């Protein structure tokens with residue numbers, strides 16, 4: 034990867050852009066190898082979700098991720114929002130080496146990439162957007178492959194620092210082949226750039242609220258879910274495994290196609306502390322999630338992850354809420370369910386040679402549910418790539434169980450639907466190795482007028498089938514409330 038720090042505004046005029054790109058086309062001709070030029074430009078504030086709404090097409094890959102810490106009006110305090118559309122380069126792969134293949138793809142793509150423009154700013158430079166399915170193999174006819182990694186054509190990203198300063202960057206990635214017609218490429222780039230500049234700043238929300246008209250039906254009977262919990266409890270008693278996370282799914286049909294962007298907007302309003310994430314496969318199917326669960330983030334050698342397991346509803350009154358919170362914090366069953374996850378994360382990070390440090394156990398309170406959460410951090414040595422950590426952690430016992438292989442095998446036996454991207458890593462990694470992955474829970478797969486919603490619950494000794502079903506139904510509400 035080459036970094037060319039000069040020329041901060043390459044979109045100043047068409048001729049200059051043409052002159053700047055011409056040598057890279059020559060390199061592509063001489064080396065007989067395509068070159069990628071990644072141009073970052075700081076711009077006035079644009080809501081990345083508005084950019085997604087204005088530019089994403091059904092036949093293109095696209096990606097959205099937003100995480101804000103506090104329920105602010107538009108942008109996150111200490112948070113980020115990134116939208117990406119189109120792919121200049123992409124990898125789809127399946128099998129047990131999928132994370133290694135994803136890392137190799139990122140590294141080999143960067144080897145032929147020149148980073149220029151405002152490249153030193155946070156959120157500048159090439160970013161790779163990644164989604165994985167829960168299981169390492171996906172069916173050939175599945176809507177999402179076991180791994181998808183892409184470098185977008187266009188990316189719009191905003192961050193907000195704790196002191197209120199907000200920064201917005203547009204990144205254009207350009208692929209230059211030996212045969213590229215530079216005039217046409219520059220024209221297309223310039224036109225899109227001008228369109229991005231003329232984006233108006235509000236989201237278009239659907240005129241009709243169709244939520245009253247939604248038809249919701251269980252993919253498998255709730256009796257089946259409860260029966261699976263009972264059967265899993267028998268296996269736990271026989272010590273076949275000590276924890277398993279069982280999921281339930283519902284199908285929702287609406288009179289009109291679901292509006293992904295409007296749903297994402299509702300999700301970010303309803304769940305301000307969560308990752309609001311979406312990706313589309315370029316064939317009309319879209320995945321959306323409002324996940325409270327960070328798999329891992331890495332910034333300048335500082336890794337953060339969370340053990341998140343153990344749940345209770347929020348109370349109707351302050352007093353009721355405190356009672357439920359207190360019960361969650363002192364329940365032996367919930368604490369055991371949580372400890373299985375934090376011990377596993379410790380073991381996996383230690384195997385990578387890291388020394389994890391734990392913050393005290395705390396409550397993560399969302400609008401409808403609360404969880405036990407232990408933040409974990411570690412210093413990461415340069416030889417370890419973010420995707421190595423993703424490979425080591427996924428799936429944690431928060432979404433699979435323990436021992437992991439047995440739990441995963443049993444999940445396939447109990448669940449009669451494909452998990453696909455549900456409960457799997459979804460996130461990004463940039464040219465400096467920084468990045469962030471969420472766990473795709475509280476999620477839905479949208480296909481036109483149909484959506485499949487997923488949610489699961491951890492089963493350990495002491496679990497009660499009725500309570501686990503109630504927990505799963507509560508978690509399903511997260512998406513049900515936001516689908517428009």
Ligand SMILES: C=C(O[C@@H]1C=C(C(=O)O)C=C[C@H]1O)C(=O)O
Nearest residue numbers: 341343344431474488489490491
């Ligand atoms: C599996 C899900 O959530 C996970 C399971 C939890 C639990 O069992 O208490 C809590 C948070 C998540 O780690 C889900 O929401 O689908």
